[in-house]
Amino acid sequence: MKSRILRRSRGSMFLRMLVRAAVLRRGRAIAALLALIVAAATATAMLTLYVDVQAQLRKEFRNYGANVVIATKDGQSLPVEILGKVQTMLHGEGLAVPFSYVVARTRDGQPVVVAGTDFNAVQKLDSWWSVSAWPRAPHDALVGIRVAQLLGPQGKPFDLSFQGKTIAVTPTGTLQTGAAEDSRIYLSSPDFESWTGVGPSTIEIAFSGSREKIEQRIHELQRALPFAQVRPVRQIMEAEAVILGKMRATLLVTAILIIATAGLCVLATLTGWVFDRRRDFAVMKAIGASRRMIHGFLAAEAATLGAVAAVIGFLVGIVIASAIGRINFHAPVPPQFGVLPVVILGSVVVALMAAVWPMWLLGRVQPANILRGE
Amino acid sequence: MFLRLVYESFRRQKRRKLLAAIAVTLGAGVATAMIAVATDIGDKISRELRTYGANLVITPEEDTLEVEIGGLNLKPPSDGGYLNESDLPRIKGMFWRNNIVGFSPMLPVNVTVNGTSIPLLGTYFSKPLSFGKDKFAAGVRSTHPWWKVTGEWPGDDSQEVLVGEGLAAQLKLQTGDSLEVNHEKHRISGILTSGGIEDDQIVAPLSIAQQILGKPGAVRRVYVSAVTKPEDELARRDPASMSPEMRDRWYCSPYPQSIAFQLQEAIPHSHAKQIRQVAQNEGKVLSRIKGLMLLITISVLLASALAVSAAMATAMFERRTEVGLMKALGAGDVRVAALFFTEAMLLALIGGAIGFAWGALLARFIGRSIFDSEISIQPVLLPVILTIAGVVTFAGSAAAIRRAVKFDPVYALRGEA
Structure with missing residues (x-):
């Protein structure tokens, strides 16, 4: 009974000492806390960006267009139902756009490649296409810049013939890409199919996700469509992997550097703070506190400081990371809660390390010497 | 004290x-x-973004439409204009020459193998060239870094060729086999994987393609890979409408547009433009x-x-x-x-x-x-x-x-x- 009261009062004394120490020396405690918060906030912001930068940059890289192409092995049309099948297999994680091609002739016998596609989808897939006006109405055509120069003044309807069938189309806009598209005429899929009777021969897909995931999806698609050829666009995939890898490595090195610097500065600040209070500890020791108790007190104080700073720093850090995300990527960077335990652990460890050195120094010194001011 | x-x-x-x-x-x-x-x-x-390959293309000034589906060129070979191979080193003489990472000339022709028509692409692999005192290598190995060859790259002056992996599987060809192209035998030095239309083609040194076409020195187009600056308002303006100072500033900035303009000046009778898929997105990234x-x-x-x-x-x-x-x-x-x-x-x-x-x-x-x-x-x-x-x-x-x-x-x- 007696021992329990004693233990309880000892416990409450311990807590009281912890709280009073922080309250009475507010200025110094706040300075140490602030230093820890800065370090924790920077660590959180850098780690959050490191985790998220891949997702952010992948969105930018999807502007490069398709990274997977489905085509038949011999240039024939793909079965009609294939587009729907591919789209259900994507689970909304990508964009699939069909293309069909024939060589038609203009009125004066000039051969020209005519393509049929879904304009709304292509607008999203190939954002680099420089188009003066997208076709809206049936029988509207998008004309490559070189075809437009050849056909003369823009806006005049013209005829195209394929295997004896003729279609009259109105050019609504010109298309400029600097590649093969400049020499083609694009029609909407329904117009194209009712005119030529030819279905899509190529499906271009822009997958979002990691390289492994894309490779797995390619495998799945290939198994589901044995008659077709599913292949990655290596030009796009490889360059993306290279740049992402370099960016992540740069961010990681930056994160390590700044965390190490902030951590060491915190160490300097905290060591000073603990060392500064050697008189308090000398008094404690003089009135009978055991060395274990003083060490325990110091450790508990350091750990509490570290944990509190880590939580506040984490909150500040996610605000900084999301601000950077909004300014630079125009998209929020979601908080990564997986970072929190790492930050708390790191913060507590740094705080404890800061307490170890002064503790060791204090352990060797007689309280009388400290109290005498030596 | x-x-x-x-x-x-x-x-x-x-x-x-x-x-x-x-x-x-x-x-x-x-x-x-x-x-x-x-x-x-x-x-x-x-520089890393150059792994996306060429961002500029030079074509002949007077050219007919490309008639090409899935890499198969349906245009009659006599049709259209050509660039002159001997003008190419001049690319390294222009103002932004140090920003040119590489260039490769292309000459597609159709050849007969075992009685079927197959596209053959003539190009440089890594050809040593010189302009003045400058020595450099040009070819697909710098402009198309994602091309992978199992076996060996052919020499630019050799009679060896690469075969795309799709075509190799179809014709059951292997590295070291000999391939009869238009009744002439060529050794296959390697199998090419490109992830593009070249997988179903033969890729050969430029001189072989010129020989097949019967036009020595002819080049259909040149792909140029250049380090550029993201385009801004100034870049998009028409140089003809600029004041002299502004035009100087435009000319001396490595925009895709101004490098294209200088390429056009360097190569006679040519037309140069940016490949928007690469050039535009590069700026954004x-x-x-x-x-x-x-x-x-x-x-x-x-x-x-x-x-x-x-x-x-x-x-x-x-x-x-x-x-x-x-x-x-x-x-x-x-x-x-x-x-x-x-x-x-x-x-x-x-x-x-x-x-x-x-x-x-x-x-x-x-x-x-x-x-x-x-x-x-x-x-x-x-x-x-x-x-x-x-x-x-x-x-x-x-x-x-x-x-x-x-x-x-x-x-x-x-x-x-």
């Missing part, structure tokens, strides 16, 4: 000085490395990455400034007994403050200089290990870093020094701070 005080202070308080100096050194080092990396990253990433690094650098600078100031403040605060003693001995506030500021500035200079050297090493390490190239440190950065270190140390110690100086010496000496 003043100098002796400073000297003794450094000699006797090694622990405190060391901690403060380490803080300043680390802060200055990280600042140096980050500024160097952030200023150079645009250039580094734009580049500006995002540069923006990210800029923001990160600013936050890192702020954070290390705060951390260093906190460390300095603590180091100063610990010494209020000393201040009390000096004041008790009759030193005025100004003299005490001057002493401490001199110490702080000395720390900032030493820490800043060591930190700069350390940061420069760090930046070199980052450049070497991540980008395989040097990140150069501008000497201008040294005074900048020293100034920053000085300001941060000053700001960090100012408050602590003020408090120490204001404090009554009696209390300070009694240890009742």
Whole structure:
């Protein structure tokens, strides 16, 4: 009974000492806390960006267009139902756009490649296409810049013939890409199919996700469509992997550097703070506190400081990371809660390390010497 | 006396000085490395973005439409214009020649193999060329880095060819086999994987394609891979409508448009334009990455400034007994403050200089290990870093020094701070 009261009062004394120490020396405690918060906030912001930068940059890289192409092995049309099948297999994680091609002739016998596609989808897939006006109405055509120069003044309807069938189309806009598209005429899929009777021969897909995931999806698609050829666009995939890898490595090195610097500065600040209070500890020791108790007190104080700073720093850090995300990527960077335990652990460890050195120094010194001011 | 005080202070308080100096050194080092990396990253990433391949294409000025589906060229071979192979080295004579990472001429022809028509692409692989005193290599190995060859790349003057993997599987060909193209035998030196239409083609040295076509020196188009600057308002304007100064500025900026313009000037009777898929997106990715690094650098600078100031403040605060003693001995506030500021500035200079050297090493390490190239440190950065270190140390110690100086010496000496 007696021992329990004693233990309880000892416990409450311990807590009281912890709280009073922080309250009475507010200025110094706040300075140490602030230093820890800065370090924790920077660590959180850098780690959050490191985790998220891949997702952010992948969105930018999807502007490069398709990274997977489905085509038949011999240039024939793909079965009609294939587009729907591919789209259900994507689970909304990508964009699939069909293309069909024939060589038609203009009125004066000039051969020209005519393509049929879904304009709304292509607008999203190939954002680099420089188009003066997208076709809206049936029988509207998008004309490559070189075809437009050849056909003369823009806006005049013209005829195209394929295997004896003729279609009259109105050019609504010109298309400029600097590649093969400049020499083609694009029609909407329904117009194209009712005119030529030819279905899509190529499906271009822009997958979002990691390289492994894309490779797995390619495998799945290939198994589901044995008659077709599913292949990655290596030009796009490889360059993306290279740049992402370099960016992540740069961010990681930056994160390590700044965390190490902030951590060491915190160490300097905290060591000073603990060392500064050697008189308090000398008094404690003089009135009978055991060395274990003083060490325990110091450790508990350091750990509490570290944990509190880590939580506040984490909150500040996610605000900084999301601000950077909004300014630079125009998209929020979601908080990564997986970072929190790492930050708390790191913060507590740094705080404890800061307490170890002064503790060791204090352990060797007689309280009388400290109290005498030596 | 003043100098002796400073000297003794450094000699006797090694622990405190060391901690403060380490803080300043680390802060200055990280600042140096980050500024160097952030200023150079645009250039580094734009070189890396060249793995996307050519961003400009040169075609003959007078050309008929391309009639090409899935890589199969349906245009009669006699049709259309050609560029002259002998004009190509002039690309390396233009204003932005150092930004040209590589170029490859292309000449597609159709050939007969086993009675079927198959496309053959003539190009350079890595052909040594020279312009004036400049020596360089041009070819697909620099403009199409994603092309992978199992076996060996053919020599540019050899009679060897590459076969795309799709075609090789279809015709059951292997490296080392001989292939009869238009009744002439060629050794297959390797199998090409490109992930594009070339997988179903034969790729041969340019001279073989010219021979088949019967037009020596003819080139259908040239792909150019150039390091460019993201385009802005000025880049999109028509050079014909610009004032002379503005036109000079446009001409001397490595925009895709101005490099295309210069390519057109270098190669007679040609038309050069950007490949928008590569050129446009490159600018976007580049500006995002540069923006990210800029923001990160600013936050890192702020954070290390705060951390260093906190460390300095603590180091100063610990010494209020000393201040009390000096004041008790009759030193005025100004003299005490001057002493401490001199110490702080000395720390900032030493820490800043060591930190700069350390940061420069760090930046070199980052450049070497991540980008395989040097990140150069501008000497201008040294005074900048020293100034920053000085300001941060000053700001960090100012408050602590003020408090120490204001404090009554009696209390300070009694240890009742």
